[in-house]
Amino acid sequence: MRGKFIVIVLDGFGVGQMPDVPEVRPSDLGANTCVHIFESVPDLALPNLARLGLANVIGREFEGLRFSSSATWGKGALAHQGADTFYGHQEIMGTKPPVPLTEPIQPVVDQIAKALREEGFSVRIHVMASGLRFVIVNEACTVADNVECDPGQAFNVTAALDDMDFETELEVGRIVRGIAKTPRVITFGGRGVHLENLLAAVEEHDGFVGINAPASGVYNDDYHCIHMGYGVDEKVQAPYLLGSHGVGVHLLGKVADVCANHFGESESIVDTRTVLERTLELVREPGSGFICANVQETDLMGHRENATGYAEKLRVADEIIGRIAGALGTKDVLVVQADHGNDPTIGHPHHTREYVPLLVCHASAPAGNIGVRATLSDVGATVCDYFGVPAPQSGTSFLSLIER
Numbered sequence: 567m568r569g570k571f572i573v574i575v576l577d578g579f580g581v582g583q584m585p586d587v588p589e590v591r592p593s594d595l596g597a598n599t600c601v602h603i604f605e606s607v608p609d610l611a612l613p614n615l616a617r618l619g620l621a622n623v624i625g626r627e628f629e630g631l632r633f634s635s636s637a638t639w640g641k642g643a644l645a646h647q648g649a650d651t652f653y654g655h656q657e658i659m660g661t662k663p664p665v666p667l668t669e670p671i672q673p674v675v676d677q678i679a680k681a682l683r684e685e686g687f688s689v690r691i692h693v694m695a696s697g698l699r700f701v702i703v704n705e706a707c708t709v710a711d712n713v714e715c716d717p718g719q720a721f722n723v724t725a726a727l728d729d730m731d732f733e734t735e736l737e738v739g740r741i742v743r744g745i746a747k748t749p750r751v752i753t754f755g756g757r758g759v760h761l762e763n764l765l766a767a768v769e770e771h772d773g774f775v776g777i778n779a780p781a782s783g784v785y786n787d788d789y790h791c792i793h794m795g796y797g798v799d800e801k802v803q804a805p806y807l808l809g810s811h812g813v814g815v816h817l818l819g820k821v822a823d824v825c826a827n828h829f830g831e832s833e834s835i836v837d838t839r840t841v842l843e844r845t846l847e848l849v850r851e852p853g854s855g856f857i858c859a860n861v862q863e864t865d866l867m868g869h870r871e872n873a874t875g876y877a878e879k880l881r882v883a884d885e886i887i888g889r890i891a892g893a894l895g896t897k898d899v900l901v902v903q904a905d906h907g908n909d910p911t912i913g914h915p916h917h918t919r920e921y922v923p924l925l926v927c928h929a930s931a932p933a934g935n936i937g938v939r940a941t942l943s944d945v946g947a948t949v950c951d952y953f954g955v956p957a958p959q960s961g962t963s964f965l966s967l968i969e970r
Contacts, residue, residue: 572858578907581599617636669746696775703730
């Protein structure tokens with residue numbers, strides 16, 4: 567009988583630029599989210615992540631982050647193009663990431679507006695002083711570029727949910743998805759905001775225009791989100807493979823928004839303390855199963871270029887991760903990792919293409935380095951191996967390295 571396999575994703579917590587950055591993302595040169603946060607916030611202490619081997623991963627100590635002689639640790643390389651939360655999580659779950667298409671919203675603004683009008687929506691096109699345009703629907707929702715991920719990767723459908731219910735917004739999203747060639751259409755919103763808040767958060771970047779989601783306030787109250795992607799087959803991913811073989815699956819936080827979970831339970835949670843306390847509750851429950859939790863607020867602080875705020879979210883995460891590690895049974899496995907980087911000091915508000923930490927906590931795991939894994943899918947492959955179900959589409963299990 568197996569125990570629980572828990573994966574905690576500290577969203578945007580990279581540990582140094584990938585080797586291809588000079589060629590493919592020169593704006594990320596020198597990125598190291600972890601190191602730069604410690605340099606920016608010298609009194610930061612993360613004793614539990616230190617115990618799990620974080621200093622070992624970055625190859626450097628700080629006053630609040632010391633090397634660990636007992637840790638089992640490694641690094642994960644990004645196999646997906648760019649540095650993307652959606653594809654990062656698909657990769658973690660075992661998908662071999664497709665090469666995405668890129669497209670700004672400008673060429674299809676009129677087509678989107680026409681399609682929405684034909685379905686009975688009230689539509690107007692908002693024109694910026696620069697001439698860039700985006701769509702406003704029912705005076706409560708915008709359809710525009712995503713200005714936080716890599717340019718051209720997604721269209722955002724952003725709604726004030728006090729003025730448009732989420733089911734109506736999903737109808738808008740489905741219509742946009744039928745037109746867009748981008749890898750994702752992200753349909754999301756929150757309460758306590760209105761159209762004027764969305765418009766106050768409009769940003770333009772090199773021919774792209776959209777709503778800065780954290781600045782708009784949509785994350786703050788009753789946040790809802792559905793990612794509508796392409797090129798992802800849930801049947802080759804860990805949650806489907808586990809669930810179809812009777813293994814319980816629980817997704818928490820942003821991973822619940824971006825990954826399919828046909829057989830299990832998903833809870834969309836933004837607040838760091840809430841998502842990790844919920845994870846701890848599930849770890850303490852009897853039985854076995856797979857739990858994956860995403861800590862989104864670290865990534866949001868990276869987008870805001872706020873190293874101090876990022877450090878505070880890490881403090882909260884570190885304290886509860888320590889309690890989660892302490893609650894593990896002898897058969898349980900905990901992996902703490904990331905999906906990409908988001909260096910708040912790099913000089914831009916976007917994700918950074920970095921290696922991610924792989925910190926393993928398991929009663930029988932020998933201390934030492936499990937190496938640089940070629941893809942984040944190695945985690946999904948290890949989860950499947952642990953529960954004895956078929957392997958996902960991509961990845962190589964490292965279970966033999968962490969079980970004596």
